[in-house]
Amino acid sequence: MSRVLSEQEKFRREALKELHKRGIDPFPPEAFERTTNAKEIKERFDSHPAEFEEVKIAGRLMSRRIMGKASFAEIQDQSGRIQVYFNRDEICEGEDKSLYNDVFKKLLDIGDIIGIEGKVFKTQVGETSVEVKSFKLLSKALRPLPIVKTDKEGQAHDAFNDPEQRYRQRYVDLIVNPQVRDTFIKRTKVINSMREFFNSKGYLEVETPILQPIPGGAAARPFITHHNSLNTDLYLRIANELYLKRLIVGGYEGVYEFAKDFRNEGMDRTHNPEFTVMEIYVAYKDYNWMMDFTEELLEKVSTDVLGTSEVQFQDNKINFKAPYRRVPIFDAIKEFTGHDLTDKNEDEIRDICKELKVEVDDSMGRGKLIDEVFGEYCEKHFIQPTFITDYPIEMSPLCKKHRENPNLTERFELMVNGKEVANAYTELNDPIDQLERFQEQLKLSEKGDDEAMFIDQDFVRALEYGMPPTSGMGIGIDRLVMFLTNNVSIQEVLFFPQMKPEAKKVELTDSEKVILEILKGESEIELHELKEKAGLSNKQWDKGMKGLNQKSLAKVEVEGEKKKVVLLN
RNA sequence: GACUUGCUAGCUCAGCUGGUAGAGCACAUCCCUUUUAAGGAUGGGGUCCUGGGUUCGAACCCCAGGCAAGUCACCA
Numbered sequence: 001m002s003r004v005l006s007e008q009e010k011f012r013r014e015a016l017k018e019l020h021k022r023g024i025d026p027f028p029p030e031a032f033e034r035t036t037n038a039k040e041i042k043e044r045f046d047s048h049p050a051e052f053e054e055v056k057i058a059g060r061l062m063s064r065r066i067m068g069k070a071s072f073a074e075i076q077d078q079s080g081r082i083q084v085y086f087n088r089d090e091i092c093e094g095e096d097k098s099l100y101n102d103v104f105k106k107l108l109d110i111g112d113i114i115g116i117e118g119k120v121f122k123t124q125v126g127e128t129s130v131e132v133k134s135f136k137l138l139s140k141a142l143r144p145l146p147i148v149k150t151d152k153e154g155q156a157h158d159a160f161n162d163p164e165q166r167y168r169q170r171y172v173d174l175i176v177n178p179q180v181r182d183t184f185i186k187r188t189k190v191i192n193s194m195r196e197f198f199n200s201k202g203y204l205e206v207e208t209p210i211l212q213p214i215p216g217g218a219a220a221r222p223f224i225t226h227h228n229s230l231n232t233d234l235y236l237r238i239a240n241e242l243y244l245k246r247l248i249v250g251g252y253e254g255v256y257e258f259a260k261d262f263r264n265e266g267m268d269r270t271h272n273p274e275f276t277v278m279e280i281y282v283a284y285k286d287y288n289w290m291m292d293f294t295e296e297l298l299e300k301v302s303t304d305v306l307g308t309s310e311v312q313f314q315d316n317k318i319n320f321k322a323p324y325r326r327v328p329i330f331d332a333i334k335e336f337t338g339h340d341l342t343d344k345n346e347d348e349i350r351d352i353c354k355e356l357k358v359e360v361d362d363s364m365g366r367g368k369l370i371d372e373v374f375g376e377y378c379e380k381h382f383i384q385p386t387f388i389t390d391y392p393i394e395m396s397p398l399c400k401k402h403r404e405n406p407n408l409t410e411r412f413e414l415m416v417n418g419k420e421v422a423n424a425y426t427e428l429n430d431p432i433d434q435l436e437r438f439q440e441q442l443k444l445s446e447k448g449d450d451e452a453m454f455i456d457q458d459f460v461r462a463l464e465y466g467m468p469p470t471s472g473m474g475i476g477i478d479r480l481v482m483f484l485t486n487n488v489s490i491q492e493v494l495f496f497p498q499m500k501p502e503a504k505k506v507e508l509t510d511s512e513k514v515i516l517e518i519l520k521g522e523s524e525i526e527l528h529e530l531k532e533k534a535g536l537s538n539k540q541w542d543k544g545m546k547g548l549n550q551k552s553l554a555k556v557e558v559e560g561e562k563k564k565v566v567l568l569n
Numbered sequence: 570g571a572c573u574u575g576c577u578a579g580c581u582c583a584g585c586u587g588g589u590a591g592a593g594c595a596c597a598u599c600c601c602u603u604u605u606a607a608g609g610a611u612g613g614g615g616u617c618c619u620g621g622g623u624u625c626g627a628a629c630c631c632c633a634g635g636c637a638a639g640u641c642a643c644c645a
Contacts, residue, residue: 007614008579008596063605070602087602110595124603146580147595149606157606158581158594164637165580176580220644265644266570375645413645420645476645489638500636 008144015107016140024103026140032058032115039079045120045128052120055130057082058138060175061112063147066105072129075116076175083129084116091132104135111141111175148176167497180492183485186305187493190481191258193304194278197297203254203280208243210236210260216456217241217398220263223273236262241398241472242459244281245427248470249462256280258477269489270419270479273498281472286426287410290471291387294414294422295322298385298480305484313417313483316383324385324414329370332378332388341370349373363449367394382415397437397453399425421480424473431463515544519567530565 005013019026035056045052059077069088074081088100108114115136123129146160159177160166166173166180173180195205213232215222217239227234240259247255262274282290302309302320309321327335330342339352346366353360358372370392382388389412390402402408410426428434438455445452481493491497518533519525525533534544 006579011596065604067604068601072604127605144579144595151606160580271644
């Protein structure tokens with residue numbers, strides 16, 4: 001059964017039929033070669049008018065102002081919008097004016113994609129425009145677009161801004177909201193800039209498995225799936241760290257991957273179940289080098305994407321210019337709570353947590369407790385990019401022990417605007433230590449920590465062959481893009497954020513089914529008799545009949561006093 | 570998972586104490602040859618998220634559900 005069409009959709013489908021009747025293919029197959037685009041015309045026409053005597057452009061019709069024998073319209077292509085001018089007698093040279101009066105004025109609609117041949121000129125008001133010599137319909141739009149108008153002050157009127165519709169129909173969002181299109185261009189630029197930086201250093205971009213038998217490299221709940229012919233459960237990766245390090249073992253000295261990771265956890269404005277992380281591992285380096293490298297990288301990315309290292313994010317101005325402050329985590333905690341946790345054991349820290357009113361439970365180990373205190377009291381203060389370093393060993397099972405203090409690790413997290421953006425280690429390459437750390441995780445898991453890491457025996461085996469000293473770093477791409485595009489919601493930087501499926505419309509409601517069943521037996525029946533037989537409440541009866549009428553399945557016919565219900569087709 | 574708010578025309582939104590569903594844009598018809606958020610006139614368009622209930626009568630009140638956003642919880 002076909003969808004009930006709105007009035008505007010019906011008009012467009014009628015236009016479609018009329019076009020066919022006139023021999024105009026509304027979806028022609030052949031290519032339309034363009035000579036320029038909206039942006040180029042606007043930027044270059046003033047200085048190089050000769051280049052624009054004959055142009056071919058194409059795009060979506062976004063507005064029309066029709067005035068008798070002449071009209072203005074706007075065409076939008078990827079580069080932007082340009083005004084076009086339709087003059088009846090220019091388009092229709094002879095007596096037959098139907099191309100203008102009928103095809104342009106009546107059979108084209110906003111949203112249609114058209115190609116135009118013409119000449120660039122300036123209107124009396126000074127707007128660079130294309131005078132149309134001929135036009136061709138390239139694709140008909142059967143649904144009306146939301147119309148967003150922008151006034152001289154740049155204020156949008158009637159903006160298409162319902163988040164649910166914008167995310168579910170991102171294609172519409174992209175058509176009508178240029179700032180959204182821009183955000184995603186910046187996202188691509190971020191990735192390109194990073195890739196360029198890594199490649200210039202000779203590092204190798206690689207791909208590692210998304211389906212993993214052991215979900216390693218991070219602490220998170222995984223998605224689980226099943227491979228039929230192997231008859232094995234597999235996990236969607238929560239991280240790719242252990243695979244990239246295997247490649248370092250294999251002899252590559254710098255590898256990186258832009259990876260989609262998947263975590264089966266809550267969703268909010270900073271978490272989507274699938275998200276993008278860039279991880280890089282470089283042999284013969286440590287975390288001090290990696291801090292220098294990260295600063296340099298982010299300054300470059302910001303400059304490449306925005307032209308400046310200064311970024312306005314909400315109420316804060318963030319400066320990505322290197323170097324960044326480096327603060328050991330215990331110093332940070334001491335600064336904001338007054339407590340020095342350096343030499344405190346688990347029980348002592350638990351008491352301090354209670355004193356600080358940090359919520360704790362018994363499954364939390366020393367590392368997690370410290371993390372809670374940091375998260376509660378310190379994180380939010382680090383607005384400008386800051387490296388928090390030297391995390392306690394319990395928090396970092398894949399990270400090498402600190403060269404000066406065996407209770408600490410050589411780890412840093414980069415905080416920006418109070419949020420973690422990057423995470424890096426001097427990688428643990430001692431296989432015996434690694435196995436012990438995995439076993440510690442196992443104990444945590446037995447204690448009730450449902451996200452403690454699994455033991456990956458093959459990874460330990462790889463380390464036993466010897467991994468060079470290595471430093472690795474991961475950057476949350478989505479979060480970085482949020483900062484660089486001033487978006488507080490991760491959904492604004494993902495083309496298609498995860499959502500529950502739209503509810504399927506039922507073909508027939510229960511009341512409709514009841515009425516239809518009776519009708520099928522009778523093919524036509526008096527109204528009051530049918531109503532009696534159906535035995536529905538007034539409300540259900542009304543809704544049912546209204547629905548059937550709308551779906552063109554039944555009709556009420558009036559003959560004098562009598563009202564009959566007739567079954568259609 | 571909990572709470573709060575929202576869901577009305579293609580879009581953005583009004584809709585009072587329950588009493589004939591409204592506006593702007595968009596759309597249709599007519600007039601108009603340089604307009605620009607927006608020329609003029611006239612007109613059409615609704616599963617008021619869904620299902621039940623209360624009521625003479627529900628967009629509105631009650632119950633259950635759906636989806637979304639926000640806050641919290643969980644989580645890097």
